[in-house]
Amino acid sequence: MSETKVQNLLLEKKKSKRNLIEIFMGSIVKPMFGDNLATIGTNIGGLLFLIETLRRYFPRQLTITIQEILVSIFQRLPFFKKCSEKTLAFFSPYAQIRFSEIEEYRYNYAYSAIKTYLGAQVNSQVKNLKASQMKGRKSLDVKRDDDKVEDEYEGVKIWWEVLKLGSDVNVCKLTFHRSNWEIVTGSYLKYVVEEGKSIEERKKRIKLHMNNPSANWEMLTINLWSNIDFEHPATFETMAMDPKKKEEIINDLLAFRDGEEYYKKIGKAWKRGYLLHGPPGTGKSTMIAAMANLMSYSIFDLELTSIGNNWELKRLLLGTSSKSIIVIEDIDCSLDLTGERGVKDESSAEKKKEKKKNAVTLSGLLNFIDGLWSACGQERILVFTTNHLGKLDQALIRRGRMDMHIELSYCRFEAFKILAKNYLNLDSHILFGKIECLLEEMNMTPADVAENLMVKDGESDVDGTLKGLIRALEQMKLNQNSNEQQKDVNQV
Ligand SMILES: Nc1ncnc2c1ncn2[C@@H]1O[C@H](COP(=O)(O)OP(=O)(O)OP(=O)(O)O)[C@@H](O)[C@H]1O
Numbered sequence: 001m002s003e004t005k006v007q008n009l010l011l012e013k014k015k016s017k018r019n020l021i022e023i024f025m026g027s028i029v030k031p032m033f034g035d036n037l038a039t040i041g042t043n044i045g046g047l048l049f050l051i052e053t054l055r056r057y058f059p060r061q062l063t064i065t066i067q068e069i070l071v072s073i074f075q076r077l078p079f080f081k082k083c084s085e086k087t088l089a090f091f092s093p094y095a096q097i098r099f100s101e102i103e104e105y106r107y108n109y110a111y112s113a114i115k116t117y118l119g120a121q122v123n124s125q126v127k128n129l130k131a132s133q134m135k136g137r138k139s140l141d142v143k144r145d146d147d148k149v150e151d152e153y154e155g156v157k158i159w160w161e162v163l164k165l166g167s168d169v170n171v172c173k174l175t176f177h178r179s180n181w182e183i184v185t186g187s188y189l190k191y192v193v194e195e196g197k198s199i200e201e202r203k204k205r206i207k208l209h210m211n212n213p214s215a216n217w218e219m220l221t222i223n224l225w226s227n228i229d230f231e232h233p234a235t236f237e238t239m240a241m242d243p244k245k246k247e248e249i250i251n252d253l254l255a256f257r258d259g260e261e262y263y264k265k266i267g268k269a270w271k272r273g274y275l276l277h278g279p280p281g282t283g284k285s286t287m288i289a290a291m292a293n294l295m296s297y298s299i300f301d302l303e304l305t306s307i308g309n310n311w312e313l314k315r316l317l318l319g320t321s322s323k324s325i326i327v328i329e330d331i332d333c334s335l336d337l338t339g340e341r342g343v344k345d346e347s348s349a350e351k352k353k354e355k356k357k358n359a360v361t362l363s364g365l366l367n368f369i370d371g372l373w374s375a376c377g378q379e380r381i382l383v384f385t386t387n388h389l390g391k392l393d394q395a396l397i398r399r400g401r402m403d404m405h406i407e408l409s410y411c412r413f414e415a416f417k418i419l420a421k422n423y424l425n426l427d428s429h430i431l432f433g434k435i436e437c438l439l440e441e442m443n444m445t446p447a448d449v450a451e452n453l454m455v456k457d458g459e460s461d462v463d464g465t466l467k468g469l470i471r472a473l474e475q476m477k478l479n480q481n482s483n484e485q486q487k488d489v490n491q492v
């Protein structure tokens, strides 16, 4: 058969189908509803016919793409705007499920598990891949880099698409034939999420999250936190402090980590608060790093001064994940510690109101820790640090809120021995006796001791380094004595 003949035949076929629709619209719809409705009816009829034809003769993915194009065209027409999507969805044999990255202001962990699962669908047929190597890793991490992934589960075909809606809403969209509803919603999705989570667990790196200034937040709760890999080397082993106290803290942390059942049994939210207090340079921040490394928990470092009010604080706390340590450093400096109770000198009521509305208050923080957040945030550790325990409001530090108070203090001999082991690989030395006496007398911080134990010029030997520390301690003693003498003179 010649090519023109085939084309003519196809044209005839098309005409006859179009004629059928036109006869139906002209003889039934038009007489009943008039010209306008008849035109609309013709369009719908044509559209449905088109979809059915596409479904029969084209592969599924193409059908869906064409359907989407048709929807977008028809949505531009005022009448169809409302009903085109519903009409198409009604007639389409496929169902779709969307997983947004953020759902009701909270991070959707199913989304990240699905993304991880899709990234892991690597085989020799895959054409687009991406590879990266993280610091400290020997192997390359190779992931699939396709926006569209076709999957198969128990003989059922499933199509995934990774999309960005608007400027910042990330979505994974799943399409499947409605006849497979049971399998997909029953076991496939569970399988995907669990598989994604176990891959994440295997590859897990501890993250340090920092809150972005609220002025930079975008509408949909993304961008509240930025994160980087956390690579602080501190461990409890290298922490210079009283060994008994150290053991107590480690046991407390491990009991918390393994305590899911216990917390359920006693009906308490699975969270624990630690208050670290002590002078600057005694190891408060170092201990937070050691905690994160011991527990393999990520850190959320909450900078209260960059947010405006209690509502923003709530959003930030709701955006934290489980298995995390939420840190507020120098709580005495970053919070209006008097809360609403302290507003005494404001002259005008207006000012008071404004202050309440715009401040992150102690009561806001406490209400949230005790209330809503306890109900929805599990397996979280809260750490506050301060240099001035005395300045803190009693409400903040009462037991039950801050379960354990940890004092980090000046470097005594037990702590020094740990630093000497870390920095000089020394267990004992003839100069240790003298250092012990001086450390009992003088209040030198572990940070200062550590600084003196660092070999700076690359040539100093162990003796030279320890003598350097002794000199520093003696100098400190001299300064202290002369200060005291000066004070006495001033008093006289
Ligand atoms: N207890 C300690 N054990 C081991 N190293 C310590 C200890 N305390 C301080 N250091 C050393 O001193 C440095 C400063 O300590 P760190 O930042 O933890 O002190 P801090 O108590 O948080 O001080 P600040 O109150 O000023 O924030 C650390 O990098 C660490 O090397």
Ligand SMILES: [Mg+2]
Residues within 6 Å of the ligand: 284, 285, 286, 329
């Ligand atoms: Mg610190």
